[in-house]
Amino acid sequence: MAITGTLEDREEVRALHARYCLTIDAGRYDEWVDCFTEDGVFESPRFGKHSGRAGLERFAALHKESLGGAQVLHVVANPAFELDGASGTGTAYLVFYHCKDGRVQQSTVGYYTDKLRKTPAGWRFASRQVTILGHH
Structure with a gap:
């Protein structure tokens, strides 16, 4: 996969991936929603x-x-993502841990398939689809 987009754009997309995880895990749901475009789509098997x-x-x-x-x-x-001007596509692995009563009760592995868009507020997910391995 070729390196596409400016270094600044690529760094911003990497920060978007981190912000997505940090905000939903901390219960900062308004900030999580802000990781998406106004017409953004999130899709998961669950x-x-x-x-x-x-x-x-x-x-x-x-x-x-x-x-x-x-x-x-x-x-x-x-x-891993490719940027073309103000849009892009990409994937990322997901590992999800569910912790309760002092132990990890569940872990899930899968990956995201993303469409990215650069907005006046910065890079956002236009769509993010989750695939869970072993889930039909």
Whole structure:
């Protein structure tokens, strides 16, 4: 995969990946929604497809409810992406830990498939689809 886009743009996309994980894990759901474009889409096998700011806010509420008081940790690894002007595509590995009662109760592995867009506020996910390994 060729290195595309400016170094500044590439660094901003890497920061976006981190901000996505840090905000949802800390329960800062408004900041998590801000990782997406206004018409952004998030899709997962567990929670379905959610579009636009209102849809992403609904997903965040479902996610919070699903935790049952557990702490979670999203880890993104191997982000690989191609940028072409103000848009891009990419993937990243996902490792997700679900921690409750002093132990890791569940870990999930998979990957994200992303469409990226540069907005006046910076790079955002136009869409982010989760694939969970071993999940049909």
